[in-house]
Amino acid sequence: DVKVTQSSRYLVKRTGEKVFLECVQDMDHENMFWYRQDPGLGLRLIYFSYDVKMKEKGDIPEGYSVSREKKERFSLILESASTNQTSMYLCASSSRDGQRPQHFGDGTRLSIL
Amino acid sequence: KQEVTQIPAALSVPEGENLVLNCSFTDSAIYNLQWFRQDPGKGLTSLLLIQSSQREQTSGRLNASLDKSSGRSTLYIAASQPGDSATYLCAVGGSNYQLIWGAGTKLIIKP
Numbered sequence: 208d209v210k211v212t213q214s215s216r217y218l219v220k221r222t223g224e225k226v227f228l229e230c231v232q233d234m235d236h237e238n239m240f241w242y243r244q245d246p247g248l249g250l251r252l253i254y255f256s257y258d259v260k261m262k263e264k265g266d267i268p269e270g271y272s273v274s275r276e277k278k279e280r281f282s283l284i285l286e287s288a289s290t291n292q293t294s295m296y297l298c299a300s301s302s303r304d305g306q307r308p309q310h311f312g313d314g315t316r317l318s319i320l
Numbered sequence: 321k322q323e324v325t326q327i328p329a330a331l332s333v334p335e336g337e338n339l340v341l342n343c344s345f346t347d348s349a350i351y352n353l354q355w356f357r358q359d360p361g362k363g364l365t366s367l368l369l370i371q372s373s374q375r376e377q378t379s380g381r382l383n384a385s386l387d388k389s390s391g392r393s394t395l396y397i398a399a400s401q402p403g404d405s406a407t408y409l410c411a412v413g414g415s416n417y418q419l420i421w422g423a424g425t426k427l428i429i430k431p
Contacts, residue, residue, distance in 0.1 A: 211363075238417060250409070250421040257417075265418075297363055301417065308354050308366035309419065316361070 209234045213312035226285040230298030237303035239281035243294040288319045322347045326422035341395040343410035348388045351413040358407045
């Protein structure tokens with residue numbers, strides 16, 4: 208069964224900390240995505256990647272960076288966490304041709320205190 | 321700029337009823353349209369994907385239709401069950417493979 212795994216389901220960090228969220232997929236997908244989901248705002252794309260070492264900004268990249276050193280792993284980095292980054296973070300992957308749906312991880316509920 | 325709207329935001333129906341969820345989009349130049357389900361506190365599960373050249377897709381009790389000319393898609397759920405309770409999201413795919421998301425419809429099926 209295909210799987211996208213996010214390293215933590217719940218995470219609590221303090222303001223100013225550097226935070227790493229990890230995502231691994233086992234489907235050999237080229238495309239990987241990081242979203243955040245907030246009540247009333249829906250899903251918003253932070254960053255995405257079409258290939259190893261490649262990244263593109265989404266709709267809300269400010270305060271975030273990403274790393275994709277290997278095809279199966281896509282990391283989201285909060286350089287200096289702030290309280291307005293408290294949210295649910297969702298990772299997804301898909302095949303390059305976009306003919307098949309995106310597959311999602313279970314999400315990381317991140318709280319910044 | 322593509323915008324995706326889902327109405328209603330919430331829906332509560334008795335078990336056993338057939339129901340329709342709606343999704344509308346402003347730009348008909350889409351690559352595909354996807355329907356997802358999200359259970360509370362969880363990630364999203366893909367239900368159906370309709371390519372731009374298709375009119376509908378079916379999976380079990382679910383049927384999704386697509387009318388690009390009118391900018392609409394519907395998700396039909398037959399013989400609803402309490403286990404169908406979840407938030408249903410539609411998303412429109414463009415040529416760059418990114419998805420534009422609706423805000424979702426929260427569905428409650430009453431036993």
